[in-house]
Amino acid sequence: MKNPDLEKWDRIAATYASVAGSPLDRISEMFRSPLAESLDPVAGLNILDVGCGSGWLAAELHKAGAHVVGIDGAENLLALARDRYPEITFLQQDLSLGLPEFESEFDRVVAHMVVMDIEPLDSLVRDVRRTLRPEGRFAFTMPHPCFFNFASAIDPETREWSRRITRYLEPEVWRIDSYGGHNHYHRTLTFYFDLLRENGFAVSRLFEPAQPEGDGDEENKAFRRSIPVFLFIEAVVVDEDVA
DSSP states (O other): OOOHHHHHHHHTHHHHHHHTTSTTOHHHHHHHHHHHHHHOSOTTOEEEEETOTTSHHHHHHHHTTOEEEEEESOHHHHHHHHHHOTTSEEEEOOGGGOOOOOSSOEEEEEEESOGGGOSSOHHHHHHHHHHEEEEEEEEEEEEOTTTTTOOEEEOTTTOOEEEOOOSTTSOEEEEEOGGGOEEEEEOOHHHHHHHHHHTTEEEEEEEOOOOOOOSSOHHHHHHHHHSOOEEEEEEEEOOTTTO
16 A cells, blocks of 8 residues: 555646756755755765755756765656656655665765654654764754744734744644645654654754745744744764664
8 A cells, every 4th residue: 555645746746846956845945055065975875865855956966976866756747857857866766764775875864844744754854864874963854843934923013923833742744735734743852862863863953044034024034033043963883882
């Protein structure tokens, strides 16, 4: 039986691919600098792009001189990736089941806006650790668990904006309407940090970009700048006795 999450991504593949990595993709723009710092210099490195989607990030890394393999579970996204970038190897795998065996280890594994869409996540992180070289890095981005998808409102008297955080500690499945609709698995920061530690990783960098200002009055723009709704995490392999 096919993973229902992958069925959703297959249905919205064309819509997603029309935005991801393009000038319309403001999320990717927020992370270009920290991703470059974490992955660079990429020339000559073996890099695995987990949840590669339509392949735009794999293509950028390939252009910069990396040896890239992209992997994703959605057939329609992979079809677009293979058509657009035939020079890159793209593999199909339901990431909730982990990763396949590879002939060689990777220097870097990147997962851009992927981990929150995968349930369960344990096998994938375990296999990321297995496939990384001892000095390897795992860089991933995701919505910020503390702030993403919680409602914002303005006080009619003070004109101050705020965000109402509810049930943060409770794991939940959220329906996200972007690109045509898919599931988002809300989990705490503790969940992610414990999962990394249990699999031999230590967090080496955390970055919380300010939101794009967007439209609205100055108070709303200032509020958006003050609340991060996305998150970048870099983790490095550590000795088993340290982890």
